[in-house]
Amino acid sequence: MSARQVGQPPEKHKLIASRVNRLSPSGIRKFFDLLASMEGVISLGVGEPDYATPWHISEAAVRSLEKGYTMYTSNSGMPELRQETARYLKEKYGIDYDPAGEILITVGVSEALDLAMRAILDPGDEVIMPDPHYVAYDSCVILAGGEPVMVPTRQESGFEVDAADIEARITAKTKAILLGYPANPTGAVMGREKLLAIAEVARRHGLLVISDEIYARLVYGVEHTCYAGLPGVKDSTILLGGFSKAYAMTGWRVGYALAPREIIAAMTKIHQYTIMSAPTMAQVAAIEALKTGEADVQEMVEDYNRRRLVIVKGLCEIGLSCFEPRGAFYAFPSIAATGLTSEEFSEKLLLEEKVAVVPGSAFGGCGEGYVRCCYATSLAEIEEALNRMGRFVSRHRRK
Amino acid sequence: MLKDILKILEDDARTTGKQIATMTGMPVAEVNKLIKQAEKDRIILKYQALVNWDRIEDEQVWALIEVKVTPEPEAGFDAIAERIAQFNQVRSLYLASGTYDLLLIVVGRSEHTVADFVSQNLAHIGGVQGTVTHFVLKRYKYDGEMLAAGEGVKRQPVIL
Numbered sequence: 116m117s118a119r120q121v122g123q124p125p126e127k128h129k130l131i132a133s134r135v136n137r138l139s140p141s142g143i144r145k146f147f148d149l150l151a152s153m154e155g156v157i158s159l160g161v162g163e164p165d166y167a168t169p170w171h172i173s174e175a176a177v178r179s180l181e182k183g184y185t186m187y188t189s190n191s192g193m194p195e196l197r198q199e200t201a202r203y204l205k206e207k208y209g210i211d212y213d214p215a216g217e218i219l220i221t222v223g224v225s226e227a228l229d230l231a232m233r234a235i236l237d238p239g240d241e242v243i244m245p246d247p248h249y250v251a252y253d254s255c256v257i258l259a260g261g262e263p264v265m266v267p268t269r270q271e272s273g274f275e276v277d278a279a280d281i282e283a284r285i286t287a288k289t290k291a292i293l294l295g296y297p298a299n300p301t302g303a304v305m306g307r308e309k310l311l312a313i314a315e316v317a318r319r320h321g322l323l324v325i326s327d328e329i330y331a332r333l334v335y336g337v338e339h340t341c342y343a344g345l346p347g348v349k350d351s352t353i354l355l356g357g358f359s360k361a362y363a364m365t366g367w368r369v370g371y372a373l374a375p376r377e378i379i380a381a382m383t384k385i386h387q388y389t390i391m392s393a394p395t396m397a398q399v400a401a402i403e404a405l406k407t408g409e410a411d412v413q414e415m416v417e418d419y420n421r422r423r424l425v426i427v428k429g430l431c432e433i434g435l436s437c438f439e440p441r442g443a444f445y446a447f448p449s450i451a452a453t454g455l456t457s458e459e460f461s462e463k464l465l466l467e468e469k470v471a472v473v474p475g476s477a478f479g480g481c482g483e484g485y486v487r488c489c490y491a492t493s494l495a496e497i498e499e500a501l502n503r504m505g506r507f508v509s510r511h512r513r514k
Numbered sequence: 515m516l517k518d519i520l521k522i523l524e525d526d527a528r529t530t531g532k533q534i535a536t537m538t539g540m541p542v543a544e545v546n547k548l549i550k551q552a553e554k555d556r557i558i559l560k561y562q563a564l565v566n567w568d569r570i571e572d573e574q575v576w577a578l579i580e581v582k583v584t585p586e587p588e589a590g591f592d593a594i595a596e597r598i599a600q601f602n603q604v605r606s607l608y609l610a611s612g613t614y615d616l617l618l619i620v621v622g623r624s625e626h627t628v629a630d631f632v633s634q635n636l637a638h639i640g641g642v643q644g645t646v647t648h649f650v651l652k653r654y655k656y657d658g659e660m661l662a663a664g665e666g667v668k669r670q671p672v673i674l
């Protein structure tokens with residue numbers, strides 16, 4: 116066996132499908148392997164809440180196990196969860212979805228995204244998405260045989276994606292537009308007017324819009340606009356949402372897709388052959404979350420907001436200019452002041468000051484020059500991380 | 515808003531005026547002024563550490579004491595409650611609905627000192643009809659904090 120040199124990319128194996136070989140290994144992995152072997156690291160790297168699930172939600176699941184709810188559920192998900200989801204969306208955004216036929220309960224938005232792509236894409240079909248974007252977006256499109264097409268977004272325009280920029284990239288093969296706002300990694304939120312303009316482009320060209328609204332509840336001082344709630348778009352929209360972020364339920368693996376009947380039927384077909392049903396206890400917990408979790412969400416949002424204000428101000432003060440993120444729990448500061456690439460910055464910062472952030476390049480070409488800092492961590496840690504980053508930046512300031 | 519400031523301080527009394535200003539978007543001077551006023555108005559009573567005495571070798575006995583009293587014609591329960599509250603041993607005191615009237619949390623160095631308090635101080639106060647003392651065997655949660663030594667769950671380094 117020949118020793119492979121460290122740092123060399125793993126061989127593209129010929130037994131592996133070319134679609135899979137084509138996926139870039141997550142740029143984040145390298146850092147987490149390194150991080151796992153280090154002591155005293157403050158991580159602003161992980162994109163998940165630092166709360167445990169509110170106990171009354173966990174308790175509902177524990178009770179369900181005690182009562183023996185350990186079997187599969189209906190493929191589309193427990194009827195009560197579909198009803199609660201429909202009620203919730205109606206109350207929050209005034210949208211009507213029929214629990215029988217227009218809602219599918221999935222293993223998180225992750226599965227819903229995969230199902231959506233596989234359900235709608237033929238080989239070579241193009242999906243337009245903003246750059247930078249959540250790491251799974253382009254991979255899901257590629258795995259489903261499609262081609263991701265990037266629309267650059269910029270700090271100057273708050274990382275919002277522009278309808279005209281989308282339209283300029285539409286070809287005969289374009290099938291859909293994939294939006295994810297509030298956004299990972301930028302924290303950007305899209306205003307209603309801009310979304311209306313995109314809806315108009317989609318209508319003109321007969322495109323589907325997939326809207327990943329997993330961070331819908333985490334917005335600060337602005338209203339979230341639910342894309343599916345815009346006038347006249349429901350029939351051409353796949354709305355994805357879930358429990359992971361708002362209710363601190365990442366490990367439960369439950370989410371949902373809402374779409375016109377034919378699309379939900381197609382997604383359910385794939386889901387029933389590959390997954391059967393989302394975890395039963397997680398569905399029970401999700402029902403409890405929707406029924407009685409509102410106060411928990413509000414409390415966590417207030418808390419995230421305080422941390423957001425601290426980290427944004429702190430980053431600006433140490434010379435990493437940062438546009439004000441209005442959603443999710445990420446700050447996405449520019450590292451231009453250092454002259455380092457985002458990978459260099461992240462690696463050196465981890466090794467020299469033991470602070471983990473994620474290089475912006477992991478989220479697409481337009482993420483270069485930025486790093487993602489997740490502020491879902493304690494205030495004390497945020498402040499210590501800012502101290503360390505301040506030292507780091509003054510050492511590496513561009514001459 | 516004062517409420518925001520209070521929530522932050524209740525969670526961590528060491529948060530500085532400057533930090534609170536950042537977290538709330540208020541000017542520092544305004545934050546400090548509101549805090550001063552809240553202290554004056556006895557909205558903020560004091561700044562203290564939440565200590566887990568069980569973790570150091572320090573004998574401390576806690577008791578919950580139910581007290582049944584005869585309310586006074588004019589002052590009702592207040593006069594007698596305020597009198598009992600004067601004792602240093604009484605950590606907290608509540609008027610409660612149900613089968614007894616007052617609930618005391620008493621902290622002493624030993625069961626003996628708590629017993630002395632009940633028999634020599636409490637029992638002699640006019641209007642006290644009877645007491646029931648429950649010694650605390652173990653504290654699991656105090657003022658919102660779990661006392662078990664648990665490390666807390668660590669987030670796994672995941673890729674996303």
Ligand SMILES: Cc1ncc(COP(=O)(O)O)c(C=O)c1O
Nearest residue numbers: 223224225249299329357359370
């Ligand atoms: C934008 C975005 N979509 C989807 C997901 C995955 O969500 P779920 O846990 O529901 O699969 C994440 C998780 O980080 C995310 O950031």
